[in-house]
Amino acid sequence: MHSLLVTGYSGFVGGLLCKELKKSYKIKLLGRKESDLGNVHKHNIDANSNYKEALQGVSCVIHIAARVHIMNDTSADPLTDFRAVNSIGTLNLAKQAVEAGVKRFVFVSSIKVNGESTTNRSPFCAGDSPAPEDPYGISKAEAEQQLLELGKQSGMEIVIIRPPLVYGEGVKANFASLMKLVSKGLPLPFRLINNNKRSLISVYNLVDLIQVCIRHPSAANQVFLASDDHDLSTAEMVALMAKVQNKPNLALPVPVWCFKLAGKLLGKYAVIDRLTGSLQLDITHTKNTLGWEPPHSVEHGFRLAAKRS
Template identity: 80%
Template sequence: MKLLITGYSGFVGNSLCEKMCNTHQLHLLGRKDSDCGVVFKSSIDKDSNFSESLTGVDCVIHSAARVHVMNDDSVDPLAEFKAVNTHGTLNLAKQAVQAGVKRFIFVSSIKVNGESTTGRLPFDATDHPVPEDPYGISKVEAEQQLLELGEKTGMEIVIIRPPLVYGEGVKANFASLMRLVAKGLPLPFRLIKNNKRSLVSVYNLVDLIKVCIDHPNAANQVFLASDDHDLSTAEMVALMAKVQNKPNLAIPVPVWCFKLAGKLLGKQAVIDRLTGSLQLDITHTKNTLNWSPPYSVEHGFELAAKSFRKNS
């Protein structure tokens, strides 16, 4: 089977290539060189011509995106996100239809559902989308247009919504927290133990994507992805300490102190992510595909720590 992978040089795309390069013919769409397949250099936008890269392809795995950033200084962030995540995605999908591609897998985001499940049940695949930022809006619009295109043309659409993805080479907030734990300093997170957050290791996410390539029940479905083992902030810090062979020196600062500090400093969103919940119910994913995450949370944390030590 021949696959087209976009975003192959990114965090998820790189792991996809490593997993697929020995079992599938790979066409890679992006801007960097790679030894994993045939590279077609192109940007993802509404005007690009993807016909050459789509020749003979059975399934597209579209993981390229303009990614979410905390402090976006673009003049019009929504337009910037939509240019790639919505218009670029639809252009690629339309050309995939013309090329006879059978299935189009879109790596979306749980931000389509919203930002928090504090005080409510976990998100599931049937929830009405409530995106709260330009990134989430661009993703939900892409999802809706893909599903409409699939209905009209018969190309099978598979949508996967992951939460925070971690593993070897992870960056951003996960890496920052791991770096703090590695210093062996007391951290004020011991009492943040009543929240729950879903994560997904890149290894579990790639395994799910691999299943979706040809599973008959995956067609025209939306799947949420996680490790199926949610953690509180306190549990996350404790596990980071364990896999790095560091003492867990977390100290008991009341949660209300964090919330007050967030309000005074104008950092409520940051504190909400630290103290609040974001849970995914992946029952539909497991039942529909007869799939369970094959790797434990500790496995993913250990590999992230190993990579962190190497790079440090």
């Protein structure tokens, strides 16, 4: 029986994915942490690890593990550190997958390959030229290019998925912080941030898409953007967070220009753009190629995310 090899199994996306995959597949895990989800082969994702034993009998690799984007990175050379895992480490794993006869390599990348914002432009599409702006995005873009080239040379099928912000039960960082803030029922100054649009994807929809990409014949050698296909303004996002927590939406009408001025004065333009700007994904190619529709609603994902806010 052929197996699937999953990296990043201890993470937010990988944990749920493995629970679903175990229902239909034999899975192996590649990483450093112990797990009851499957047989763990303990290796780092780097330039030198030997994955021969882990890849034996594997038909598809689902590569989720990465050095992730973090705010206020203190690394002296962030790009080199991101490349070591996300680019060089990924290519080492993929080359050994070719040697082991793996048929398909599914790479969970990031919408940061496309860029940081769609404010004042059309939504990102799968066919857009990469335009990453930070070390994390650059490392992911380089990995994608190297994987696609390896696929052409070797015949191993490459599938690339670029999600935006992923949320759901157990989500952390800014999404969880905002959810917790809304849960307090305090007035928040977001009512007038209603002309922007942001694409999100629940972990439940992303896991469903990954499973489709493992088996669908038309997924081979394709790049897929991923979202819930239901974009929200900041005001709509806060209103939905209030609704799923049965809290009043006490949104104050602070003009958007006030946020932008504050961002300029404090040198936090990027932070303010994430709050007031747009980041939209056009997933038409994903839906048409795979015959896929996100099976879960945005409200479904928000309700589950609220459970641990």
